[in-house]
Structures are given as structure tokens and as C-alpha cells.
Amino acid sequence: MLAVLALTLAFSGAADIWIESPLVRVYPESFPMGISQREIRLHAACGERESIQLCIRAKDEPLTGISIEGLRIGKRIPPPTVHRVGYLRIEKPSPRAEREGTLWPDPLLEFENFSLEKDSAAAIWLTYDVPRDATPGTYQGKVIVHFGKRAKRTVGVTIEVFGFVLPEMPTLRTAFPLDRRAIRAVYGLDETDLDAWKPFYDALARERIAYRIWDGGPLVPIDRDGVADTTHLKEHLDYAVASAHFNGIDIGAGQSGIAPFPVPSATKLQDPLQFYLHDMCNWLDERGWLPQAYIEVMPLPDRARWQLARDAYFRVQRNDKRIRRLLAGAGDPFFERYADIWATPLRYFDPYCDALLRQGKSLIIEQACPAEAVSARSSSGPRLQASGARSHRSGNLKPEALSLAPQLRESRAEDAYDGCLFTYWASDGVPTPGEPQWLQINLKAPVTTSTIRIIWKNGLEARDLEIERYLNDHFSRMSHIKWTPHPPTSPFTQSSLEGTFSQPETFQIIRFEFRTTFLTSPVGVTEIVLDEKSETEPAESIGARLQASDLSQGSESLEPQRSCATWLCAVEGDFPSFAVDARPVEARLFPWVCWGHQSEGFVARPLNRWPASWVNESVEQPMIWRCKDAGLGFLFYPGRNGLLPSIRSEALRDGMEDYEYLALINQAVNQGRVAPRDAGVLCMRRLFAANVPPQQVDELARVVAQDRVRIGWALTKRKGGVKP
Numbered sequence: 001m002l003a004v005l006a007l008t009l010a011f012s013g014a015a016d017i018w019i020e021s022p023l024v025r026v027y028p029e030s031f032p033m034g035i036s037q038r039e040i041r042l043h044a045a046c047g048e049r050e051s052i053q054l055c056i057r058a059k060d061e062p063l064t065g066i067s068i069e070g071l072r073i074g075k076r077i078p079p080p081t082v083h084r085v086g087y088l089r090i091e092k093p094s095p096r097a098e099r100e101g102t103l104w105p106d107p108l109l110e111f112e113n114f115s116l117e118k119d120s121a122a123a124i125w126l127t128y129d130v131p132r133d134a135t136p137g138t139y140q141g142k143v144i145v146h147f148g149k150r151a152k153r154t155v156g157v158t159i160e161v162f163g164f165v166l167p168e169m170p171t172l173r174t175a176f177p178l179d180r181r182a183i184r185a186v187y188g189l190d191e192t193d194l195d196a197w198k199p200f201y202d203a204l205a206r207e208r209i210a211y212r213i214w215d216g217g218p219l220v221p222i223d224r225d226g227v228a229d230t231t232h233l234k235e236h237l238d239y240a241v242a243s244a245h246f247n248g249i250d251i252g253a254g255q256s257g258i259a260p261f262p263v264p265s266a267t268k269l270q271d272p273l274q275f276y277l278h279d280m281c282n283w284l285d286e287r288g289w290l291p292q293a294y295i296e297v298m299p300l301p302d303r304a305r306w307q308l309a310r311d312a313y314f315r316v317q318r319n320d321k322r323i324r325r326l327l328a329g330a331g332d333p334f335f336e337r338y339a340d341i342w343a344t345p346l347r348y349f350d351p352y353c354d355a356l357l358r359q360g361k362s363l364i365i366e367q368a369c370p371a372e373a374v375s376a377r378s379s380s381g382p383r384l385q386a387s388g389a390r391s392h393r394s395g396n397l398k399p400e401a402l403s404l405a406p407q408l409r410e411s412r413a414e415d416a417y418d419g420c421l422f423t424y425w426a427s428d429g430v431p432t433p434g435e436p437q438w439l440q441i442n443l444k445a446p447v448t449t450s451t452i453r454i455i456w457k458n459g460l461e462a463r464d465l466e467i468e469r470y471l472n473d474h475f476s477r478m479s480h481i482k483w484t485p486h487p488p489t490s491p492f493t494q495s496s497l498e499g500t501f502s503q504p505e506t507f508q509i510i511r512f513e514f515r516t517t518f519l520t521s522p523v524g525v526t527e528i529v530l531d532e533k534s535e536t537e538p539a540e541s542i543g544a545r546l547q548a549s550d551l552s553q554g555s556e557s558l559e560p561q562r563s564c565a566t567w568l569c570a571v572e573g574d575f576p577s578f579a580v581d582a583r584p585v586e587a588r589l590f591p592w593v594c595w596g597h598q599s600e601g602f603v604a605r606p607l608n609r610w611p612a613s614w615v616n617e618s619v620e621q622p623m624i625w626r627c628k629d630a631g632l633g634f635l636f637y638p639g640r641n642g643l644l645p646s647i648r649s650e651a652l653r654d655g656m657e658d659y660e661y662l663a664l665i666n667q668a669v670n671q672g673r674v675a676p677r678d679a680g681v682l683c684m685r686r687l688f689a690a691n692v693p694p695q696q697v698d699e700l701a702r703v704v705a706q707d708r709v710r711i712g713w714a715l716t717k718r719k720g721g722v723k724p
Contacts, residue, residue, distance in 0.1 A: 068111065084125070087104060230280060425525050452530060471507065
């Protein structure tokens, strides 16, 4: 007995063991800080999974034969799932990289006994599943770290189980692409063999997300006439939807949408897409799943092909009005009657635009002075750029422009005079006194006005401009204008410039010449208002606007759209990021951002778009995996027996569970079961920008951890749990 005690004490000096939050990165060179915890303390609702990191560091000598024994907590909480934290080495950092470096903790590997060199550390990922029927209360347990056969260290575990249950079906809707081809390449599966796919579906079922079953591959055979055999798709959906409690079911071919169904020729009496949609909608309706179903008709193409995209969206509604259509992109009136779910990238989010879509109101205001033509010297092309970036022809940006100027998207001159406050024209180049940018409006009839209002695209405001009007076959400069700037009053309102003439001016053509901008950036105009009586608040419903182009394609048979569900869309480089080198809390924050923006769901990055070399890695299971980018194509790794989670996928699952806390406390406050003064602040909706700075992200990590526990106490009605 004394010998065992002596050996244990010896190992106490040789090994350092401490606890870290899942939001802390642990590297081989990590060591415990003065504030590090030595025991595990967790809080969880019934039906929730909670993780923690148990860290081990070898001090002055190597450690061998390290194993973990996780024990049951009480009678109801089973032993934890144990993973070893591995690393991902990347070649190219992401735009939101936390720091310089190429090695990042991320893959959660199947646990095997291991050794540690001296002065090196390892992180063990422990996940506890609290059953849905667990009794609320505080439970004590332990985890034992074994060093060989004789020495061990015991770590205490305390789990407080809150007195409420998370819903089985997630409240927040999600759409994650599942790359079936990558899985087939690694594991050699038969595409239609459900039993072979079940382990992959089971692994994803634990993450509280919905993913797209069909990616356009052979799961749905389509003959030369476009007729689809949906037998296997239904089998796979039946299993995956039931096991994961999907709240979003994409019945299209993922991001390929309806591409597998060619447009019928003039000789065909029936569109094969109609047979497919009727078949799937009827099947879903029989199971009560139709309300969760949608189809992303196609990825939003470049603007030159927008009409083709709108035709495709109309084609779906014409063939079956029961299925909702998802469009991922910035809000634009061109598609307002053709999308039932609008997933907006955070960089283009506007709370007013989202509110109009949810209310079923048009994004367009009728122009009091309609234009015959709108032209410009240049317009920004079809590209997504880093914040403040612009065409290479424009020269170098000032440093402050990199963080303040917004990203450009494809625009046209008419966007500056289309009656929409959510579209804008941006020049392709930076205006200079020697090479100014200009915007010209040719009206259908002369107008007389005393004021002109320019609503800017924030960050692209002009500092020096001139106005000319066309009279007597030539342009003449307008003088005696008093300019009054109106800066934005919030991050989501627009700046404007109001010009007042000394006396009313009459013109039919007006040209704005921009010479410089405040941030040495392109110039951007959201809207020109020529008539002081013009309304700036859309009032018409979407269904009330029936454009001539709609009538030409027979869409008079369309039922007026009354509302549109609003989602968010994850975009590379935006906050919050799923990149492995972004701050660990960012993957967890996407559901929090959705809550703040009143978004019903979000479209995200692929789950498993793996490098081709990982066919071998799935067998070898190295501690260090290699990838060119920052893990933007995957949240899961290929294990020997199926999918392996990552720190990012675990963070996302935590965020999905956090969302349930927010929804439950909000419901409790609204129903009067929890006093607003005690908990109302916890479920407040906060708006986020697409470029939240690092120090604010660190503060958000602290708030997330604290607010989640405070909400749990409030819902459990723990005395003193929440203070105003």
C-alpha cells in the first residue's frame, strides 16, 4: 500500500493535470496557468451534451502508458466519450486567423493509450451525455488518469443538471452540404446501401444539424427523359431525418438544385421536375415533414444570368407550390417574388430589409420621376473582395479603408435609381479630379425640384462632386446648391447628402460627377431621390407588384407571396467563421448571431469536403493532419470507422444547444414564467457586423459561457441565479 502511494506521489510530481474550457486551445507546449481549474465542473440541461478538456503535461521526464477511465456519474449519466485532440497543419491562413501559425488543435481522434515526451502536453476531450429523463440536481463523479498499470491520478467531476429538457427537434434550421463523393472515395461505399451509410448518419445525428442528403449523385437515378427514381432517396431520408430530427429537408440536389432535371423541350407536354416534386412532396406530407422541406433551386449566378435563375425559381413554383424555395444571396427586388427563404450573408445583412421580407412587403418604392435610362462611367464587377478592396486599376488603399469600406458586389448603374434602398451602384474605379466617376439619369419626363438627396453606400461616400443638367443640347453645371450631410445614426442606417437649390431647377437629364471619396475608395450610391415628395418607406405587399416581365412568362397564375423566412448564409472571411484558425468561439457563435438577427436558420459550409490525400489518413489516423486551407471545406474528419468530430463541430453543437436556451428563456419571459427584470436581458437580440474585431470576440466568449449558465439557472428557478 505504501509502495503504491509512493509511486502515485512520484507521478504527481512528474505529471501536471488541469482542466480547460472547450473554448481554449491546447498545444503541445501548453502548461497550466495560475487560474487553471483542477477539477471538472459542468452545467447541462436534460438531453444536452457537454464537453471539457482534460490536459496532461509531462514535466521533467517522459510519461508512458497513459489511459483514461471515465466513470458513470450517478445512476443516470453514462461515462463520457473520450477523444484525443489532434492537430491540423494548414498552408494558407484564413482572413480571420487568430494569430500566425500553421498548427491548430482540431480533429478529435479515437482514443488510444499514448505516451508524452518531457515538457509536452496533450488534451483529452471528454463529452458527457445527459439523458432526457435525468433528474435535475448536482452530481459528483470522477475521471481516472492511469500511468501504466500502477500509478494513477483522480480528477473530480461535478455536473449540475438543469430542470428543463432541450427539444429533440432543433429550433434553429440549418442547411449543411454533405459531400457523398468524398465519403465514397474514402470508404468505397455503395451509394444506395443504407446500412453502409447509417454510421455516418448516426455520427451527424449527434450534432443537432440538418444536412443535405442528395448532392446530385447516383442516389437518385434519372433517365434520359428526366424521370427520377426516388426509392433510395426516400430510404435514406427516412432514416436520417428520423434519427437527427431534421428541421430542414432539402429535396433538391444540394447546391446543384434542380440542375439534374433539364428544361423540357417544346415537344414535351410535361416537365419531369413536376413528377419529382409531386412525388417527394406527397411522400413528405404523409410523414408530416412537408413544413420542414425546401429546395435551393440553384446557386445565385453572376448578374448577367439572373433572368435564368429567376426562370428556374419560377419553374419550381409552377410545378409544385407546396415546396419552399431557398435563395442564398443579398436581398434584391429582382427575386422578391421568387424566394420563400432568403439566406443573406452577414456582410449584406440589413435589419430593415429582413423585416420587409418577413412582412411580405416589397423592397421597391415607386419612383415619382421614372427613368428612361441610367448610365455610369463604370460599375463594380462580379466579385467578392476583402473589406475595402477594389480593382487593381485603382491603386493602393489607405490603411483605414481596409477596415471601414464595405465589400463590393456586382452592381449596375440602374441600382442607384431603382427605388430600392438595399441595392446600390458602385464604381469600378476610384474617382480622382483628373478621372472622375459619373452617374447619369435620363428621365422619361422633365422634373422640377428644389432638392436632391443622395443616399450613399456606407464607406463609399464622395467628398467632392458636381451636378450637371442637360439643357439646350448641352450640359450645364448646377450652381448655388447648399449641401447638408446626414451621417448614419446606427451601423445599419445609411448616410446621405441633401442638396437644396437657391431656386427650383427643371431638367430631364442629370449627371453627378464624383471627384474624390473620403476613404480613397470607389464611390457608391444606394439611391437618388429627385422629388422631395417621394416616399422612402415601402408600403406595397410583394404580391401587389406584378411586373411586365412576370406576365410575359405566365406568372400571373402565381399566388401572391405574403411573407419570406429570413436566414443567414456563412461566407468565407466573415464573422463568425468556421475556419480552424479563427477564434475557437466563432463556430459556436453562429447560432447566437442568428438569434440576434431574428434568422430562422442558416446555410453553412460543407461538412466533409476532404483533400484527396486523406484516403490514407483515414487509416493511419495521424496526430497531425495536413490541409491547404484553414479547414473551410469540412467540420468532420474521416475516421477508421466513420466520421470523427472536430473542435469546431463540437463548438457548433454547443451553439445549437445555446440557441435552445435563448428560445426557452424568451418563451418563459413572454409567458410570464420568468420575470423580465430577472432574465429579459439574457434573451435580448443583438445585431452583429461581418467584421467583429478580435477583442470583441474574446468578450463574446466570456458572455456566452456566463449567459448560458445564468439562463439555465433562471429556467430552473434557482434562487439568486439571475440578477438584474
